Amino acid sequence: GAVVSQHPSWVICKSGTSVKIECRSLDFQATTMFWYRQFPKQSLMLMATSNEGSKATYEQGVEKDKFLINHASLTLSTLTVTSAHPEDSSFYICSASVPTGVGEQYFGPGTRLTVT
Amino acid sequence: DAKTTQPPSMDCAEGRAANLPCNHSTISGNEYVYWYRQIHSQGPQYIIHGLKNNETNEMASLIITEDRKSSTLILPHATLRDTAVYYCIVRVGRGSQGNLIFGKGTKLSVKP
Numbered sequence: 748g749a750v751v752s753q754h755p756s757w758v759i760c761k762s763g764t765s766v767k768i769e770c771r772s773l774d775f776q777a778t779t780m781f782w783y784r785q786f787p788k789q790s791l792m793l794m795a796t797s798n799e800g801s802k803a804t805y806e807q808g809v810e811k812d813k814f815l816i817n818h819a820s821l822t823l824s825t826l827t828v829t830s831a832h833p834e835d836s837s838f839y840i841c842s843a844s845v846p847t848g849v850g851e852q853y854f855g856p857g858t859r860l861t862v863t
Numbered sequence: 864d865a866k867t868t869q870p871p872s873m874d875c876a877e878g879r880a881a882n883l884p885c886n887h888s889t890i891s892g893n894e895y896v897y898w899y900r901q902i903h904s905q906g907p908q909y910i911i912h913g914l915k916n917n918e919t920n921e922m923a924s925l926i927i928t929e930d931r932k933s934s935t936l937i938l939p940h941a942t943l944r945d946t947a948v949y950y951c952i953v954r955v956g957r958g959s960q961g962n963l964i965f966g967k968g969t970k971l972s973v974k975p
Contacts, residue, residue, distance in 0.1 A: 751906075791965040796962055852909065854906035857906045
């Protein structure tokens, strides 16, 4: 149980275009999902907390108008990178908590974004 | 949330136990200890968590000192597939609320 999927697993896009990444909890409902970003040889950095039915909470320094987050249902959150630039190239990972747990999170496999 | 300190890297022979230490001397009474690992180019994987008592599951054992200021993750029979970065995170167990703050972790290399 507690499986989280992401789609796509990798994407290459041109500078200036937008890319949408989906995060799904497959066997549980997640009122809260999290989006992380990881640059090469660095640790995960939280970008935003996604709450079902309400606006996401962004970490300091993360542009909310550039990284659009939508959590329209209890099993789906999306991250859209708008007007992507090469510096947005990174590994994007989502996670979700099981509501009945004590804070453990389950992570998706990640999405490798390359902006050319 | 309390800060943790882990060695940057460790080696372990295949088939032997891997003991990964973590210091969390400023841990509060309501904070849990969580362990995750990240195999290269994959999303992190939840391993185990504990509050006060030692815990064991099919993946690992977690030993927490009586004063809760440190803990050890034990992989009883390490395999090559256990090579990964292991993260020790201390946080209040708030159910579905609250994010995880990842440090640099310990890079475990299991060698044949």
